[in-house]
Amino acid sequence: CYILAVETSCDETSVAVVKDGKEVLSNLIASQVETHKAFGGVVPEVASRKHVENITLMLEEAVNKAGISLQDLSAVAVTQGPGLVGALLVGVVAATSLAMALNKPLIGTHHIAGHIYANRLVAELEYPCMALVVSGGHTELVYMKSEGSFEVIGRTRDDAVGEAYDKVARAIGFPYPGGPHVDRLALEAEEAVELPRVWLEPDSYDFSFSGLKSAVLNVVNQRKMRGEPVGEGAIARGFQESVVEVLVAKAIRAVNAFHAKQLLLCGGVAANRGLRRELERQCKEQGIKLIIPPFEYCTDNAAMIGAAAYLKWKERKFTALDMQAMPQFSLEDWSVQE
Ligand code: ATP
Numbered sequence: 001c002y003i004l005a006v007e008t009s010c011d012e013t014s015v016a017v018v019k020d021g022k023e024v025l026s027n028l029i030a031s032q033v034e035t036h037k038a039f040g041g042v043v044p045e046v047a048s049r050k051h052v053e054n055i056t057l058m059l060e061e062a063v064n065k066a067g068i069s070l071q072d073l074s075a076v077a078v079t080q081g082p083g084l085v086g087a088l089l090v091g092v093v094a095a096t097s098l099a100m101a102l103n104k105p106l107i108g109t110h111h112i113a114g115h116i117y118a119n120r121l122v123a124e125l126e127y128p129c130m131a132l133v134v135s136g137g138h139t140e141l142v143y144m145k146s147e148g149s150f151e152v153i154g155r156t157r158d159d160a161v162g163e164a165y166d167k168v169a170r171a172i173g174f175p176y177p178g179g180p181h182v183d184r185l186a187l188e189a190e191e192a193v194e195l196p197r198v199w200l201e202p203d204s205y206d207f208s209f210s211g212l213k214s215a216v217l218n219v220v221n222q223r224k225m226r227g228e229p230v231g232e233g234a235i236a237r238g239f240q241e242s243v244v245e246v247l248v249a250k251a252i253r254a255v256n257a258f259h260a261k262q263l264l265l266c267g268g269v270a271a272n273r274g275l276r277r278e279l280e281r282q283c284k285e286q287g288i289k290l291i292i293p294p295f296e297y298c299t300d301n302a303a304m305i306g307a308a309a310y311l312k313w314k315e316r317k318f319t320a321l322d323m324q325a326m327p328q329f330s331l332e333d334w335s336v337q338e
């Protein structure tokens with residue numbers, strides 16, 4: 001089974017060919033980070049225009065690079081949502097047109113299912129398993145009782161963790177996307193500013209990062225007002241320690257409570273070295289199998305969409321050609337299995 005997959009939900013244009021949901025034959029990614037940096041974040045109109053500029057050539061190149069012909073394709077998959085509506089539409093229109101022209105089935109795919117199934121590109125998954133999704137727009141714990149069954153047991157009540165990283169980075173003077181800068185500073189710093197840990201109710205798997213973010217902004221503003229040095233390193237380290245402690249503790253508690261056989265880490269913040277180290281350490285200590293995809297499959301890419309779409313392919317659950325982009329799209333509704 002050869003799936004051509006398209007991802008345009010945010011600021012990466014990506015096209016991939018994936019064999020049997022796990023073998024990446026090609027995975028082209030055109031990042032718009034440099035374009036959006038000047039604006040301090042993603043500008044939706046600009047993102048859509050860039051996707052339009054890139055997509056046609058990338059479709060052709062992805063198929064060529066995979067060493068197959070268009071007729072060899074089994075299906076065309078595309079991120080249906082969630083994401084920026086104008087950005088999603090570019091992918092949806094491209095994929096729908098191609099599916100129609102080639103007379104191949106179309107598979108509308110959930111972006112977060114993609115982030116989760118990026119793990120299938122590097123390991124066989126064993127169920128039940130637990131996924132910790134940490135990205136620019138999401139922070140969720142997802143329980144999967146079987147393949148393609150998604151139950152969101154916890155989510156952020158305010159900021160996503162990547163969003164909090166980007167805001168903190170901006171406050172201490174780093175450009176978008178700031179996560180990697182904060183990560184680097186945090187690991188280099190010798191001291192840490194004391195910051196709160198937000199646990200919410202004792203039995204809750206939900207997260208909250210806006211209070212922590214505000215605490216950081218307060219420290220920065222106070223120091224600036226007093227004319228003191230901001231102490232970027234200690235702030236980054238204090239912030240990262242708080243985030244990591246809560247994410248790791250809740251993820252491990254969830255793994256144990258749901259008797260999950262594996263923990264999957266996914267989303268752009270999975271690149272965070274502080275998070276990876278602490279999760280690796282505690283999982284090892286507790287005998288939990290942890291899977292973390294390589295960086296190129298953690299940030300937005302189409303290969304992960306091809307991996308998730310394969311679940312629908314196996315069940316022959318296809319999407320009608322008049323498919324709509326879904327800027328808000330529930331992961332649970334996309335479940336392949338009940
Ligand atoms: P979503 O998938 O929720 O729609 P997204 O696709 O925009 O959001 P990703 O591309 O998965 O998000 O991740 C981007 C985020 O990851 C940014 O907020 C970025 O700052 C953050 N990030 C990347 N590397 C690191 C790092 N080393 N430490 C912390 N955050 C990081």
Ligand code: MG
Nearest residue numbers: 010011012300
């Ligand atoms: Mg992105």
Ligand code: FE
Nearest residue numbers: 111135299300
């Ligand atoms: Fe994403």
